[in-house]
Amino acid sequence: MTAFVVVSVIKVFVVFGAVLGTVLFTIWLERKIVARMQSRYGPNRWGPFGLFTSLADGVKLFFKEQVSPRGIDKAAYVAAPVLALIPAFLAFAVIPFGEHVTLFGQTVTLEVTDLNVGLLWVIAMGSLAVYGVVLAGWASGSKYPLLGGIRSSAQMISYEIALSLSLVPVVVWAGTLSLREIVEAQIGTFGTIGWLPGPVQWIGHLIPKWYVVFQLPAFLLFMAAGVAETNRAPFDLPEAETELVAGYHTEYSGIKFAMFFLAEYVHIITISAVAVIMFLGGWDGPHLPFLPWMWPLMNFMGKTFTLVFLFIWLRATLPRIRYDKLMVLGWKGLIPMALGWLVVSATILTVKDAYFG
Amino acid sequence: MAEEERRPNRLSEEAWYPRSKTPLRRTRALTEKKIFAPMKPAIDVMLEIGEGVIASMKGLSLTLRHVFRRPVTIQYPEQRRDPFPRFKGRHVLDRHPDGLEKCIGCELCAGACPADAILVIGAENTPEERYAPGERYAKVYEINYLRCIFCGLCVEACPTEALVMSNAYDFSADSRDKFIFTKEELLVDAPLQIRDSKVVLRAGEEVGEYRVLKEGLARARRQEERRKEHEHTETED
Ligand code: SF4
Numbered sequence: 001m002t003a004f005v006v007v008s009v010i011k012v013f014v015v016f017g018a019v020l021g022t023v024l025f026t027i028w029l030e031r032k033i034v035a036r037m038q039s040r041y042g043p044n045r046w047g048p049f050g051l052f053t054s055l056a057d058g059v060k061l062f063f064k065e066q067v068s069p070r071g072i073d074k075a076a077y078v079a080a081p082v083l084a085l086i087p088a089f090l091a092f093a094v095i096p097f098g099e100h101v102t103l104f105g106q107t108v109t110l111e112v113t114d115l116n117v118g119l120l121w122v123i124a125m126g127s128l129a130v131y132g133v134v135l136a137g138w139a140s141g142s143k144y145p146l147l148g149g150i151r152s153s154a155q156m157i158s159y160e161i162a163l164s165l166s167l168v169p170v171v172v173w174a175g176t177l178s179l180r181e182i183v184e185a186q187i188g189t190f191g192t193i194g195w196l197p198g199p200v201q202w203i204g205h206l207i208p209k210w211y212v213v214f215q216l217p218a219f220l221l222f223m224a225a226g227v228a229e230t231n232r233a234p235f236d237l238p239e240a241e242t243e244l245v246a247g248y249h250t251e252y253s254g255i256k257f258a259m260f261f262l263a264e265y266v267h268i269i270t271i272s273a274v275a276v277i278m279f280l281g282g283w284d285g286p287h288l289p290f291l292p293w294m295w296p297l298m299n300f301m302g303k304t305f306t307l308v309f310l311f312i313w314l315r316a317t318l319p320r321i322r323y324d325k326l327m328v329l330g331w332k333g334l335i336p337m338a339l340g341w342l343v344v345s346a347t348i349l350t351v352k353d354a355y356f357g
Numbered sequence: 358m359a360e361e362e363r364r365p366n367r368l369s370e371e372a373w374y375p376r377s378k379t380p381l382r383r384t385r386a387l388t389e390k391k392i393f394a395p396m397k398p399a400i401d402v403m404l405e406i407g408e409g410v411i412a413s414m415k416g417l418s419l420t421l422r423h424v425f426r427r428p429v430t431i432q433y434p435e436q437r438r439d440p441f442p443r444f445k446g447r448h449v450l451d452r453h454p455d456g457l458e459k460c461i462g463c464e465l466c467a468g469a470c471p472a473d474a475i476l477v478i479g480a481e482n483t484p485e486e487r488y489a490p491g492e493r494y495a496k497v498y499e500i501n502y503l504r505c506i507f508c509g510l511c512v513e514a515c516p517t518e519a520l521v522m523s524n525a526y527d528f529s530a531d532s533r534d535k536f537i538f539t540k541e542e543l544l545v546d547a548p549l550q551i552r553d554s555k556v557v558l559r560a561g562e563e564v565g566e567y568r569v570l571k572e573g574l575a576r577a578r579r580q581e582e583r584r585k586e587h588e589h590t591e592t593e594d
């Protein structure tokens with residue numbers, strides 16, 4: 001029991017630190033990649049390739065004066081950034097990023113906890129993020145944050161539906177809500193495919209059993225809704241600077257602003273990690289004989305950062321879309337498509353179970 | 358910077374606006390046929406999605422290609438781009454070949470200045486203290502660079518070609534009074550070579566056999582030190 005508690009506490013700290021470090025790295029990566037896509041250098045002053053720039057930014061924000069405007073709702077104003085940040089980190093509690101490792105005779109699973117409703121937990125924490133944004137918009141007592149907060153709540157609530165619906169087919173196929181079990185269901189390849197003509201039967205050995213193979217539409221829907229859910233370009237309407245200054249965090253400065261900023265990037269990493277777990281086989285991938293515990297971790301990180309790169313790439317490319325179009329896309333586009341795909345994939349599953357057993 | 362070092366910061370028009378190919382145009386023409394009329398709304402939606410996807414892909418490939426291009430940024434403090442030869446930068450006050458100041462303290466520059474940036478107070482030359490040929494010289498000469506708009510009217514007004522503009526453009530400072538350049542800062546150590554009544558100076562570059570310092574401030578400080586040193590030795594004597 002004590003061992004369990006100690007291990008859990010250590011895991012909490014390690015995951016917290018790792019997520020924080022990854023976020024700092026992601027911020028740097030984003031600035032660098034967007035800069036190169038715009039033919040600039042990006043941060044290059046602090047450390048090799050400007051790698052410590054986000055660290056320096058963090059330190060600066062930490063020590064900066066916090067200006068709070070008059071007419072704010074004090075309690076809500078202070079609570080909002082915390083409410084934005086905490087769920088973002090909590091969502092990471094159930095994300096498995098590797099198999100077991102054995103340290104000092106203890107078998108440690110590489111996640112903080114394996115909840116049997118892990119997916120539900122991640123989605124719930126994602127929904128809680130709305131509160132931070134709405135409260136920030138309301139408490140600031142100023143028009144731009146209010147408009148940004150309202151937009152954001154409408155947008156996040158709408159896209160949450162599409163986001164969750166696009167995950168349902170995977171849950172139906174996997175038959176579980178535990179993220180670890182969903183990953184375990186995807187490990188390996190299809191092997192020899194019996195119903196193909198003889199000479200090409202071996203091709204199944206090359207195709208991993210990742211859900212993205214059959215659930216590609218769900219994956220695309222999830223990514224589209226995920227970009228909107230994290231309020232990223234091209235769906236970054238809550239902070240559309242041309243019309244709303246900085247949206248809901250206009251009136252925030254110093255460490256409180258840093259919390260919002262951090263929360264946004266933690267969400268990006270969470271969405272990427274969930275996409276990797278649900279569709280891209282989690283830590284499945286190449287295993288080389290040396291350092292056996294490292295490969296699952298590397299696979300997971302590699303896939304997650306590929307998706308993070310996708311987020312950044314989209315941001316550097318696509319212009320922001322109009323608000324009404326965003327809502328039309330969400331309610332008339334993604335949600336019906338997600339529902340339609342759910343029906344289709346459930347049918348496929350039934351037929352598969354009935355005829356191919 | 359040498360010509361070969363200059364980066365191409367303008368892309369060809371083709372790179373920015375690739376000739377738009379619409380691969381779905383033929384499909385769209387097909388849907389105009391009568392048999393497809395009942396399905397037209399559905400087909401239209403599909404085509405729209407298809408076109409949207411293709412357009413996004415184009416955009417994504419463009420940004421991805423840019424990742425592998427060299428950035429066009431000029432790394433300013435380390436890397437400088439020369440201004441154009443006739444760029445109007447900070448002023449300098451010239452000297453005659455014999456070392457006397459060209460400025461005769463006539464205040465025409467101050468009168469011509471639309472921004473009221475120049476202050477000139479003239480004084481009489483005496484045989485013992487001669488600064489300029491002729492009767493008068495500028496006792497005080499100040500240009501306030503917080504006011505100056507670099508129009509060059511003062512240079513045109515000057516009857517003796519004493520006031521000329523150099524190419525120096527980066528002389529930012531951290532306090533307002535450092536922007537008021539005094540005569541000591543503006544005056545060159547030694548006469549400039551004048552070509553077509555316009556000095557072509559590059560920061561820190563040798564002009565003829567003389568050197569013009571870019572940093573007026575540094576020079577003023579050095580002169581201050583020199584003067585103090587001088588006073589010091591005088592009192593010792
Ligand atoms: S350049 Fe124009 S504004 Fe500046 S001092 Fe000369 S006349 Fe005045």
Ligand code: SF4
Binds near residue numbers: 459461477
């Ligand atoms: S700089 Fe030229 S115009 Fe101005 S006071 Fe001297 S001589 Fe006259």
